[in-house]
Amino acid sequence: MFSTAFLDLPPLQGASGTVTLPGSKSISNRVLLLSALCQGTTVVHDLLDSDDTRVMLEALRQLQCGVDVQGSTVTITGLGGQLAHHEPIAFFMGNAGTAMRPLTAALAVLGGDFSLSGVARMHERPIGDLVDALRLLGCQIDYLGQAGFPPLHIGQPSLKLDAPIQVRGDVSSQFLTALLMALPLAAQHRPIVIEVVGELISKPYIDITLNLLARYGIAVVREGWQRFTIPAGSHYQSPGSIHVEADASSASYFIALGAIANGEGIRIQGVGADSIQGDIRFIEAATQMGAHITSGPNWLQVQRGAWPLHGIELDCNHIPDAAMTLAVMALYADSPTTLRNIASWRVKETDRIAAMATECRKLGATVEEGADWLRVHPLPTGQQQPRSAQTVATAPDKSGQSSHWQRASIHTYDDHRVAMCFSLAAFNAKQLPVRIEDPKCVAKTFPDYFETLFSVAHAHTTHIPVICIDGPTASGKGTLASALAARLGYHFLDSGALYRISAYAAVQAGLALDLPHETQIAQLIASLSIRFEGDTVWLDRVDVSLAIRTEEAGANASKVAALPAVRAALLGVQHGFARLPGLVADGRDMGTVIFPQARLKVFLTADAECRAQRRLQQLTARGTKAILADLLADLRTRDERDSSRATAPLKAAEDAQLLDNGALTVEQSIDTVLAWWQSKQPF
Numbered sequence: 001m002f003s004t005a006f007l008d009l010p011p012l013q014g015a016s017g018t019v020t021l022p023g024s025k026s027i028s029n030r031v032l033l034l035s036a037l038c039q040g041t042t043v044v045h046d047l048l049d050s051d052d053t054r055v056m057l058e059a060l061r062q063l064q065c066g067v068d069v070q071g072s073t074v075t076i077t078g079l080g081g082q083l084a085h086h087e088p089i090a091f092f093m094g095n096a097g098t099a100m101r102p103l104t105a106a107l108a109v110l111g112g113d114f115s116l117s118g119v120a121r122m123h124e125r126p127i128g129d130l131v132d133a134l135r136l137l138g139c140q141i142d143y144l145g146q147a148g149f150p151p152l153h154i155g156q157p158s159l160k161l162d163a164p165i166q167v168r169g170d171v172s173s174q175f176l177t178a179l180l181m182a183l184p185l186a187a188q189h190r191p192i193v194i195e196v197v198g199e200l201i202s203k204p205y206i207d208i209t210l211n212l213l214a215r216y217g218i219a220v221v222r223e224g225w226q227r228f229t230i231p232a233g234s235h236y237q238s239p240g241s242i243h244v245e246a247d248a249s250s251a252s253y254f255i256a257l258g259a260i261a262n263g264e265g266i267r268i269q270g271v272g273a274d275s276i277q278g279d280i281r282f283i284e285a286a287t288q289m290g291a292h293i294t295s296g297p298n299w300l301q302v303q304r305g306a307w308p309l310h311g312i313e314l315d316c317n318h319i320p321d322a323a324m325t326l327a328v329m330a331l332y333a334d335s336p337t338t339l340r341n342i343a344s345w346r347v348k349e350t351d352r353i354a355a356m357a358t359e360c361r362k363l364g365a366t367v368e369e370g371a372d373w374l375r376v377h378p379l380p381t382g383q384q385q386p387r388s389a390q391t392v393a394t395a396p397d398k399s400g401q402s403s404h405w406q407r408a409s410i411h412t413y414d415d416h417r418v419a420m421c422f423s424l425a426a427f428n429a430k431q432l433p434v435r436i437e438d439p440k441c442v443a444k445t446f447p448d449y450f451e452t453l454f455s456v457a458h459a460h461t462t463h464i465p466v467i468c469i470d471g472p473t474a475s476g477k478g479t480l481a482s483a484l485a486a487r488l489g490y491h492f493l494d495s496g497a498l499y500r501i502s503a504y505a506a507v508q509a510g511l512a513l514d515l516p517h518e519t520q521i522a523q524l525i526a527s528l529s530i531r532f533e534g535d536t537v538w539l540d541r542v543d544v545s546l547a548i549r550t551e552e553a554g555a556n557a558s559k560v561a562a563l564p565a566v567r568a569a570l571l572g573v574q575h576g577f578a579r580l581p582g583l584v585a586d587g588r589d590m591g592t593v594i595f596p597q598a599r600l601k602v603f604l605t606a607d608a609e610c611r612a613q614r615r616l617q618q619l620t621a622r623g624t625k626a627i628l629a630d631l632l633a634d635l636r637t638r639d640e641r642d643s644s645r646a647t648a649p650l651k652a653a654e655d656a657q658l659l660d661n662g663a664l665t666v667e668q669s670i671d672t673v674l675a676w677w678q679s680k681q682p683f
Contacts, residue, residue, distance in 0.1 A: 204278015
């Protein structure tokens with residue numbers, strides 16, 4: 001997961017490949033709570049690992065449920081419909097509506113001394129209609145802040161089950177879901193009837209709830225969408241084990257990707273057209289817009305069909321979450337797209353109608369909005385094959401004026417779906433980058449979303465940003481480059497480690513590090529499997545991190561670096577590290593030879609005395625004895641060898657920024673280079 005302050009997406013040109021989606025958030029949190037209410041043990045397979053499910057799991061632990069997490073398999077030992085103790089418990093629910101609403105209802109029916117709170121946005125999300133329904137049932141619930149909103153306090157109920165329980169259906173389907181999941185706890189002796197007041201929105205999410213209740217032994221009788229009866233004698237029964245479908249809402253981004261991007265198509269694993277999730281009907285909307293979609297029981301295959309896409313007008317009540325993706329697809333259409341019946345967007349993680357309108361306008365689009373609708377006018381889509389920015393035509397907006405793509409920094413409002421939707425804007429015909437602010441907000445449902453996107457998306461090599469950090473031995477370039485990569489969310493290339501690994505592998509193979517053996521060493525390099533995982537360096541399946549960090553290994557690296565055939569063999573290896581979303585590479589010739597077109601080149605110029613003192617401190621910290629004079633002599637020898645070698649001598653690129661970091665802390669060096677980098681960005 002990217003935890004950077006922002007993530008810059010370079011222009012993306014196409015996408016092909018296979019993605020495997022995480023489990024459904026809606027199913028995951030329902031299954032966790034239902035399993036907790038059962039007697040016995042339930043094994044949940046393929047559970048979503050996200051902020052929302054972690055909130056629910058922590059709440060279950062507080063209730064003294066048995067919770068055993070082994071990767072994506074979670075074993076829940078249930079409460080059997082009874083609380084284990086009567087001590088006060090304070091629950092922190094973050095911004096997880098799928099945890100807050102049903103847990104509130106279950107705790108209110110069971111009774112106790114509970115408080116439930118969340119982040120500031122959770123305290124702005126209405127819960128009054130659910131509380132009103134529970135109070136009519138005889139539950140004791142008090143507001144601890146503004147009436148109608150969390151935080152809440154729950155006490156002991158005096159249940160009244162003789163009359164139907166009424167709940168509004170036009171604000172959030174989660175209120176009805178919460179009642180349907182909680183009331184079987186009170187239906188031992190008589191049936192319980194729930195009546196929906198007004199139109200029920202998001203009906204497919206109620207279908208998910210009813211389907212899962214049936215898996216846990218609760219056969220709810222539904223009369224249309226207005227009356228639901230929980231039979232007398234209902235009690236939860238564990239299914240023993242249950243698998244969580246992949247998230248259909250998350251599938252929408254990759255369905256849209258396949259419809260927008262050039263390429264051989266996107267195969268989506270983990271969910272198919274027969275999913276129990278309502279958002280799977282997003283495929284109908286995408287097909288109307290022109291996507292070509294085929295499916296199987298557990299997969300979807302999506303390819304670009306019509307281009308531009310077709311503008312549509314759609315009642316989105318059946319796909320409230322996935323419909324957000326249509327708003328960004330609309331930018332690539334041939335006419336305006338109108339999304340109706342989306343009032344529930346106003347009370348989600350943010351006011352999503354306002355958010356989508358605001359961010360689409362940043363990209364250059366004309367957008368109209370109402371209380372429960374959104375209309376997005378398209379931007380230029382170019383031809384079937386991408387054209388240069390100079391030849392992309394503009395599209396008229398509703399006033400007849402021309403509109404065009406603009407660079408934008410997308411504010412994400414701590415809303416995972418906003419971040420994921422607008423990543424698709426990086427495929428714009430004008431080939432402009434897009435900045436996603438606070439990318440870690442996707443952790444709510446899809447922590448690895450951007451990594452998954454980058455695994456199938458393609459960009460022209462000239463669009464992948466590269467920062468080069470060059471300098472002499474012990475100048476601190478590796479430390480600086482690694483920290484920069486972490487700050488920006490970019491890949492990191494320690495080219496010195498590649499030479500150290502090459503030398504280490506050659507020595508292990510019994511090859512002398514000299515010209516007579518350079519062809520054999522070069523051939524050996526082609527067969528190596530090298531991986532960087534944080535501070536760990538793997539050669540094939542062996543951790544060589546320590547073995548290549550010795551002084552001897554450093555001297556050997558300089559020897560193999562002087563061999564032309566070895567350098568040629570490593571050239572392709574180094575180019576392969578330039579992957580989405582970007583690269584920070586450190587070495588001695590990154591800016592002059594390996595990545596001469598890099599957008600930013602930095603050359604460190606700390607003098608030999610300063611570097612020798614720094615190296616002495618490093619060795620002393622490791623418990624290695626060293627003499628300053630010897631280190632200084634060795635560094636000067638290496639500097640002379642590296643700067644005078646015939647192949648790629650050590651020198652600053654003509655367009656490099658010179659940084660004397662001798663008197664700077666690492667943090668000061670990082671801030672300086674980040675400022676240089678930011679000055680080159682269009683945002």
